[in-house]
Amino acid sequence: MRAIVTAGARNLHVVEQPEPQPAAGEVTVRVGFGGICGSDLHYHAHGANGAALVRELLTLGHEIAGVVESAGAGLESDVVGRLVVVHPATPCPPAGCTDGRGLNRLRSGTYLGSAAHFPHTQGAFADRIVVRADQLRFVDDSVPARRAALAEPLAVALHAVSQAGGDFQGLDVLISGAGPIGCLAVAGARRAGAQSITVSDLHQAPLDVARSVGADVTLLLGSAEVPTAAFDVVIEASGAPAAVNAAIKAVRDGGTVVQLGILPPGPHPFDLGQLITREVTLRGSQRFDVELDAAVELLARAPELDAIITHVFAPDKAVEAFEMAADSSRSCKVLLDFGA
Structure with a gap:
C-alpha cells in the first residue's frame, strides 16, 4: 500500500509499505481523505514539530476519514463498511493516567503521525491503517467523506x-x-x-x-x-x-x-x-479531549463547512499538496484523496 512519509526536512516521499493486519480489538480502516495539518507542515519544512524531532521514517497525518474494511477478533462484523473518523490520541496505560488530565494533556500518551516519542507514532496518510476500535467515531450517512475529514480540526x-x-x-x-x-x-x-x-x-x-x-x-x-x-x-x-x-x-x-x-x-x-x-x-488550548463526538454531530448539520476545503490532491502529488497547504494566501484546508 502507499504511505506518505518524511525522513526529515524537505524529504517527503510516497513509499510502498506492507498492508497492516488488525489484532483483537482493532480494525482496518481504508482511508478516504486526509487533511494536511500545521504539524504535518512543520515536519515537512523543518524535520520537527516544536521539540519533536524526526529520527526515523515517519508516516504523517492524523486528520482522516475512511471506511472500516475489516475487524479483528472480538468485534462485531457490522462495523465493516461504515464511514468513520479516527480519534488520533492513544492514552497512556491506566496506571499513568491518575492525574485527571484529558487525552490532549497526557504526558505519556501518543498521537498519530507524531515524532514526540521514539519509536515514533506512525500516522494515517496511507491507503490503510489499523487502529483500536474505541478510536472510531461513526459518521452519519448524509455527510460526504471529504467533509468528514474536517472532524479532527x-x-x-x-x-x-x-x-x-x-x-x-x-x-x-x-x-x-x-x-x-x-x-x-x-x-x-x-x-x-x-x-x-x-x-x-x-x-x-x-x-x-x-x-x-x-x-x-x-x-x-x-x-x-x-x-x-x-x-x-x-x-x-x-x-x-x-x-x-x-x-x-x-x-x-x-x-x-x-x-x-x-x-x-x-x-x-x-x-x-x-x-x-x-x-x-x-x-x-491544546488539541482536544472529548470534542470529537460534538464535531461529528456538527458536520452533519453544517454543509457550509465544505467551503473550508479549497484543494484536493492525489497522494502521488503529496509534495505539491504540502506546498499549497503552506501558502495561506491561496489555500485553506488541503486534502489528500486516497480514493477509498
Missing part, C-alpha cells in the same frame, strides 16, 4: 470554545487568523451562541472562506484596524507572536483570550501587565 476549534467558557450567548467574538482552524472556530463560536463573529487575517482569500462559513465581519489587516477593547472573547488562531498582544488589546476588560495558534518555540514578549490591570483571562 473541528474538534480542535470546539475545544478552544470550551476553553473560553463554552457559552457565547450574547457575546461578541473575534477570531484572529482565518486558516482552517480559525474558520472552523467560526462554526464553533456560532454553535456556542455568539452574537457576532469578526475574523481578521492578512490575506483576503481566507477571509472570503470565513465569510462563507458564517463570519459576520471580516477585517483585512493592513487595510482595516481591529477595534480596541471591543470583544468579549478573542480566539487567537494564527500562532503569530505579534497577534497575541493584538488579541489582548482587542479584548474587553474582564474578557477572555484563548491562545489556539501554536507559537514558535522559545520565550516571547507579551504585555502581561494588561492581564492584571484589565483582569483579562489568557488561556491555552
Whole structure:
C-alpha cells in the first residue's frame, strides 16, 4: 500500500509499505481523505514539530476519514463498511493516567503521525491503517467523506470554545487568523451562541472562506484596524507572536483570550501587565479531549463547512499538496484523496 512519509526536512516521499493486519480489538480502516495539518507542515519544512524531532521514517497525518474494511477478533462484523473518523490520541496505560488530565494533556500518551516519542507514532496518510476500535467515531450517512475529514480540526476549534467558557450567548467574538482552524472556530463560536463573529487575517482569500462559513465581519489587516477593547472573547488562531498582544488589546476588560495558534518555540514578549490591570483571562488550548463526538454531530448539520476545503490532491502529488497547504494566501484546508 502507499504511505506518505518524511525522513526529515524537505524529504517527503510516497513509499510502498506492507498492508497492516488488525489484532483483537482493532480494525482496518481504508482511508478516504486526509487533511494536511500545521504539524504535518512543520515536519515537512523543518524535520520537527516544536521539540519533536524526526529520527526515523515517519508516516504523517492524523486528520482522516475512511471506511472500516475489516475487524479483528472480538468485534462485531457490522462495523465493516461504515464511514468513520479516527480519534488520533492513544492514552497512556491506566496506571499513568491518575492525574485527571484529558487525552490532549497526557504526558505519556501518543498521537498519530507524531515524532514526540521514539519509536515514533506512525500516522494515517496511507491507503490503510489499523487502529483500536474505541478510536472510531461513526459518521452519519448524509455527510460526504471529504467533509468528514474536517472532524479532527473541528474538534480542535470546539475545544478552544470550551476553553473560553463554552457559552457565547450574547457575546461578541473575534477570531484572529482565518486558516482552517480559525474558520472552523467560526462554526464553533456560532454553535456556542455568539452574537457576532469578526475574523481578521492578512490575506483576503481566507477571509472570503470565513465569510462563507458564517463570519459576520471580516477585517483585512493592513487595510482595516481591529477595534480596541471591543470583544468579549478573542480566539487567537494564527500562532503569530505579534497577534497575541493584538488579541489582548482587542479584548474587553474582564474578557477572555484563548491562545489556539501554536507559537514558535522559545520565550516571547507579551504585555502581561494588561492581564492584571484589565483582569483579562489568557488561556491555552491544546488539541482536544472529548470534542470529537460534538464535531461529528456538527458536520452533519453544517454543509457550509465544505467551503473550508479549497484543494484536493492525489497522494502521488503529496509534495505539491504540502506546498499549497503552506501558502495561506491561496489555500485553506488541503486534502489528500486516497480514493477509498
